[in-house]
Amino acid sequence: NAVQKPTLTYLAQEKAQYGEESYLLSYEIITKHQKDKLNQLRTTEKDAILKKIFFEKIKELNPFLSDSEVEKLYNELNQLSANISGNQTAWEYLKGLRGIDVEAEKRHRNVKLIDRENIENNHFLVVEEFEFQQDENTKIRLDMVLFINGIPVLFQENKNPQDENALTVGYRQIKQRYEIEGKDLLKLIQAFVLTNNHWFLYGPTWFSSYKDLYNYREEKVGNFKKLVESFYDKKRIVKFLTDYILFVEKDGQLQKVVLKPHQIEAVERIVQRAGEEGKLRGLIWHAQGSG
Numbered sequence: 186n187a188v189q190k191p192t193l194t195y196l197a198q199e200k201a202q203y204g205e206e207s208y209l210l211s212y213e214i215i216t217k218h219q220k221d222k223l224n225q226l227r228t229t230e231k232d233a234i235l236k237k238i239f240f241e242k243i244k245e246l247n248p249f250l251s252d253s254e255v256e257k258l259y260n261e262l263n264q265l266s267a268n269i270s271g272n273q274t275a276w277e278y279l280k281g282l283r284g285i286d287v288e289a290e291k292r293h294r295n296v297k298l299i300d301r302e303n304i305e306n307n308h309f310l311v312v313e314e315f316e317f318q319q320d321e322n323t324k325i326r327l328d329m330v331l332f333i334n335g336i337p338v339l340f341q342e343n344k345n346p347q348d349e350n351a352l353t354v355g356y357r358q359i360k361q362r363y364e365i366e367g368k369d370l371l372k373l374i375q376a377f378v379l380t381n382n383h384w385f386l387y388g389p390t391w392f393s394s395y396k397d398l399y400n401y402r403e404e405k406v407g408n409f410k411k412l413v414e415s416f417y418d419k420k421r422i423v424k425f426l427t428d429y430i431l432f433v434e435k436d437g438q439l440q441k442v443v444l445k446p447h448q449i450e451a452v453e454r455i456v457q458r459a460g461e462e463g464k465l466r467g468l469i470w471h472a473q474g475s476g
Contacts, residue, residue, distance in 0.1 A: 189343045211419075272375070323366045
């Protein structure tokens, strides 16, 4: 409760303002006491995608799709391989790089699962204590899951701030349990947050080691409220999920990485600099080995 309840409270507020910094929030929240509301959005606990929201938003964002084509898209996402390869395909769908055959137009068209330009056209929902049944004998419960347009994209694991080993336990729980017992859910989810109210770590799903987890915005450590608000700013979280996650081949194996905070800042400053009239050069100065 020292982590979970405050996080939900921060996300439910319309926005947060700190001087010139403004964070857009206003998330819909389904708490652990509102299971009936969640059950209206999916048929069983084996459903990773909230079908009711998915159908409404995908039709809205892709008016050229018929009902049967939205159903086909829904089934294709559910049938992805439950591994890092399937997760890469899910990420490509989120970026708008994949599509479907459109019968009315007799051609293949990429589909938009997230409106990246008009953030408020998307539906942002956080479900507390989301239960997912992998099979008849296997069930997991995630502390918080973020859905955008009915698609699970990120989860948050909350740990006791009084337990000095809690983050290590949480890391092992994600890697050794969730990736196995909830693989049909994690094939769609792209990233996670692991926090104990003081440390606010983030990383990619299907990660290789503890080194793939990064501390978000170290200068805000100690201000948990601002950490949550800035990380979950709607525009920023969409950009994080679609632009700052990468899949790379290393030593013949597919690996997944997410940019570190200073790398994200460098990219954003490069883009900003490139848009400034008359500015033809720039310099990034970083320490050796910082990437």
